[in-house]
Amino acid sequence: MPLTPEGWTLLKTWEGCHLSAYPDPASGGAPWTIGYGHTRPDVVPGLTITQQQADLWLQKDVVHAASVVERLLPGVALLPRQRDALISFCFNVGAGALERSTLRKRLLAGEAPAVVIAQELPRWCKGPNGPVEGLKRRRAAEVAHAESGSTSSPSGEPETTQREQSTTPIQLLDAVRHHQGLPHQLEAWQLLQRGLTSEQLGAFAETFRRSPAPQSSKGAEGTETAHDGLIQLPVPYLSQSDSVTGQGSRMCFASTCAMAASFLRPGCLNGSGQLDDQFLALVQRYGDTTNADAQVAALQSLSIQARFRTDGAIDDLIHQLEFGIPCPVGWLHKGPASSPTGGGHWSLVIGWDPATRQLLMHDPIGEADLVNGGYVNTAIGSGQALRYSERNWGRRWQVEGPGSGWWIELSPAN
Known part of the structure; x- marks a missing residue:
């Protein structure tokens, strides 16, 4: 582009x-x-x-x-x-x-x-x-x-030095440690993924997803406590608000699924225009943008296995994330967390922080007020890599009790 x-x-x-x-x-x-x-x-x-x-x-x-x-x-x-x-x-x-x-x-x-x-x-x-x-x-x-788009140097180094630094070979583990979900970082991960062969990606996935031996650290009282570590998938962020289709106010579902598709199948949306606008056009071949069956059909047409489910629990989302797969989730964004209401909203779970019990979320409309309902920020880009608490967001997702969340189970087709 x-x-x-x-x-x-x-x-x-x-x-x-x-x-x-x-x-x-x-x-x-x-x-x-x-x-x-x-x-x-x-x-x-x-x-x-x-x-x-x-x-x-x-x-x-x-x-x-x-x-x-x-x-x-x-x-x-x-x-x-x-x-x-x-x-x-x-x-x-x-x-x-x-x-x-x-x-x-x-x-x-x-x-x-x-x-x-x-x-x-x-x-x-x-x-x-x-x-x-x-x-x-x-x-x-x-x-x-x-x-x-440029970085500032605490020591006031000239631009030429910063430019030289930007082209210096990087250790990938350093890149992982410093990843914050910023647009240029996501672009770099996507560039790397496109440059790997399917065999290399398969070998990486097999090693990355291998179950590690439990690690432990000393708790406050000297007891051993398990620590699994942060998961944050480098999924590109898309905002529904900048759509040129006239459907921006009602295409949270399409923008969410487009983010997942562009991560699982880089380059699968290769036409003209924004990725979520392209995906919306694909959805509309099968039905309205609010229709789950139409969204599933559009994902399947991109060689992504997809299944709409209404039995989601937090453990289901974590399990998917451990396999490197983001999760589209549907939840109620209006009213207080104790009794949420609304016609429903879709966003994409891209990570999990076990230390704080927070889900990392790409919300296509902005940053939600999980306690009171509504949104505190709807500026374009404000919904990227948000931290939504399991406690307050979970009540908006599992409205009918544990194991009742709406979500789409995804996996790349073989």
């Missing part, structure tokens, strides 16, 4: 989507624009398009902008979100502006991308009549996005 998932969100947020052609604000006429900033000669007054056409043009226009960035900045080492910011910038101002820019000259001269982006992008905020407030905000957002 030419952009990271967060990069797509950045660009679409600032471009906005218009299904009817509108004139350039400065000229009152040409160039006419439609969709997500599409300004080609085929855009004329009175033109209207579908959301599908807008998405298709967006894909093509972003690929073009990405190729321009690659062509005009050969050899410039960019972090993924720095590249996102420059693609968004090029998408907005055009290839010619980037080609003539001081920004390009400084990058080609070897200056640190973090410094150049922070200093040069804010200069591109002027319209025919001076600075434009909207452009100032967009440039600031692009700079902030680029900075969010």
